[in-house]
Amino acid sequence: MALFLISCNAQQLTPTFYSPTCPSVTNIIRQVLVNASATDPRIGASLIRLHFHDCFGCDASVLLDNSATILSEKQALPNNNSLRGFEVIDLMKSRVEASCPGVVSCADILTIASEESVALAGGPSWAVPLGRLDSLTANRSLANSALPPPFFTVPQLKAAFAAVGLNTTVDLVALSGAHTFGRAQCGGFVDRLYNFSGSGNPDPTLNATYLNTLRQLCPRNGNASVLANLDRATPNAFDSRYFSNLQTREGLLQSDQELFSTAGEDTVAIVNRFSANQTAFFQSFVASMIRMGNIAPPPGSRGEIRRNCRVVNAASTLITTTATDGSAESGLGYETTPLASSI
Numbered sequence: 001m002a003l004f005l006i007s008c009n010a011q012q013l014t015p016t017f018y019s020p021t022c023p024s025v026t027n028i029i030r031q032v033l034v035n036a037s038a039t040d041p042r043i044g045a046s047l048i049r050l051h052f053h054d055c056f057g058c059d060a061s062v063l064l065d066n067s068a069t070i071l072s073e074k075q076a077l078p079n080n081n082s083l084r085g086f087e088v089i090d091l092m093k094s095r096v097e098a099s100c101p102g103v104v105s106c107a108d109i110l111t112i113a114s115e116e117s118v119a120l121a122g123g124p125s126w127a128v129p130l131g132r133l134d135s136l137t138a139n140r141s142l143a144n145s146a147l148p149p150p151f152f153t154v155p156q157l158k159a160a161f162a163a164v165g166l167n168t169t170v171d172l173v174a175l176s177g178a179h180t181f182g183r184a185q186c187g188g189f190v191d192r193l194y195n196f197s198g199s200g201n202p203d204p205t206l207n208a209t210y211l212n213t214l215r216q217l218c219p220r221n222g223n224a225s226v227l228a229n230l231d232r233a234t235p236n237a238f239d240s241r242y243f244s245n246l247q248t249r250e251g252l253l254q255s256d257q258e259l260f261s262t263a264g265e266d267t268v269a270i271v272n273r274f275s276a277n278q279t280a281f282f283q284s285f286v287a288s289m290i291r292m293g294n295i296a297p298p299p300g301s302r303g304e305i306r307r308n309c310r311v312v313n314a315a316s317t318l319i320t321t322t323a324t325d326g327s328a329e330s331g332l333g334y335e336t337t338p339l340a341s342s343i
Contacts, residue, residue: 045182133303
């Protein structure tokens with residue numbers, strides 16, 4: 001397995017990466033997803049969110065459990081009791097390993113699962129660039145500081161996207177459009193209903209009828225884990241309805257509604273375009289997903305093909321990484337720089 005402990009930036013991503021070694025990988029992942037969706041209609045949205053929280057770097061670090069040497073990102077504030085779908089990724093990995101042992105990375109499995117989740121929900125499909133490696137460690141502190149929370153303003157969202165090389169216009173709006181399906185917990189938006197920005201009043205951008213509906217679902221001091229549909233009309237479908245909701249001031253999360261309700265921002269025109277033209281949204285979403293998935297781990301990073309997505313392989317404890325100053329540095333994992341993740 002030591003053969004897999006190689007520099008991540010040496011990998012060139014291509015949709016045909018597994019054609020000679022595991023040609024059935026996408027079909028295996030799709031079948032697991034179809035079976036899981038039959039009993040859990042949320043799973044597709046959960047998996048794409050898991051992918052977003054794993055990227056920028058897309059190295060499966062978010063899948064690692066706590067260990068003697070790893071502080072898992074699963075307990076980071078944006079992820080704890082929020083991210084889900086780990087067991088489905090485990091099953092995908094198990095099935096892929098049974099067919100193609102030691103070949104397909106967990107990072108690529110999660111990336112393929114995200115594309116298949118969108119397609120299965122009625123959204124676009126695309127050829128996923130593949131060839132990622134799995135990280136040798138996690139970075140909880142980075143996850144705590146870099147993942148944009150649901151109360152971010154447009155300037156804050158733009159700063160987070162720009163920090164990793166994504167553009168602050170189409171990438172921001174198109175990737176936010178993944179909130180066209182799935183759910184969010186009351187705790188992520190309840191302040192908008194009663195005490196927006198400490199004002200003691202609701203968010204003035206909220207549609208009054210929608211506000212009353214949400215207050216019935218999420219009463220003051222109620223259960224913060226109650227779920228609300230991100231799209232009240234088509235909660236399990238990947239479509240452009242998310243953008244129409246923003247136009248009628250029915251965006252569930254503040255960070256979503258801000259894209260349309262912030263006067264003077266260039267995101268407003270993009271919301272209008274995607275609402276009127278679903279094909280334009282789908283095309284931009286695919287391009288932005290590929291661009292996000294192509295963001296590489298920091299230079300000098302090492303990786304492997306994990307046998308189990310939750311733990312690094314035993315040989316990982318023996319690797320030597322190259323520090324940013326060119327010196328040798330023993331230990332696990334990546335050199336880290338401030339990164340942000342998608343919502």
